[in-house]
Amino acid sequence: MADSNSLILELRQKTGAGFMDCKKALTESNGKVEDALTILRKKGLADAAKRAARTMKEGKVGCLVNAGGGAIVEVSCETDFVARTPDFEALVTKLAEKTAAGTLSNPEGAKDDIAPLIAKLGENITLRRLERFPAQKDRFVGAYVHHGGKIGALIEMAAPGDAAKSDVIAALSKEILLQIVGFSPRYLKREEVPADVIAKEKEIHAEVLRKEGKPDAAIAKIVEGKINKLFYQAFCLLDQLSVRDNKTPVSKLIEDAGKQLGQPVTVTRFARYQVGE
Secondary structure, three states: OOOOOHHHHHHHHHHHHHHHHHHHHHOOOOHHHHHHHHHHHHHOOOOOOHOOOOOOOOOEEEEEOOEEEEEEEEEEOOHHHHHHOOOHHHHHHHHHHHHOOOOOOHHHHHHHHHHHHHHHHOOOOEEEEEEEEEOOOOEEEEEEHHHHHHHEEEEEEEOOOHHHOOOHHHHHHHHHHHHHHHHHOOOOOOOHHHHHHHHHHHHHHHHHHHHHHOOHHHHHHHHHHHHHHHHHHEEEEOEEEEOOOOOEEHHHHHHHHHHHOOOOOEEEEEEEEEEOO
């Protein structure tokens, strides 16, 4: 192909597509720029750079649980109109299925599935993030999507033997998924909170108390109380008060389920996605 670099540059200027995509299209078209442009348009790659500059504040969260485990994905687009189309919803489902099956492990891997829809709908679309909880022995994986696909959550719970597949665990997982979606915990338990995050919270509360005129001798104790109530109870799932009655800690619900089954029950991890968050 004569002067291939100049042809690639010309095609990039016309389409905004990536270097390698332009090179492949020119090779496929035997160096004919217009034919290469058509190839890129069919693949949804033309004007990709221009689309990428447009803000993607909309989209959907998709969750799926099957024999392979569970998955949660967030697919972003520019407008709510596109997010509500059957084509977009089908894409979200497809990417969730691939993630749950373990055949999709990073957003870049969704490029070929997304490109045709970009070409069809004319909006920038991307797989923003994904997570998979693979099926394991003594594990239960549950999922929940709320608010028209704007928020979703995935949970993994552990219990010995058949207890993990019991109705008790299934019912408990639904309740905790509602908790996760509604109360937005950042961490599973207080031990997971980074030390620097707690140190910063303590510093902020201590400074406020000093300005209020609290004696230095009392500040440390007051700060500990505020961290327990205002931070751990707000952001750690196991410390949160249940959505059921706003009185019972989530940890107590899990403990009670374990007593009912006669087996220890634990929440091992969770993921919460909200569009644009």
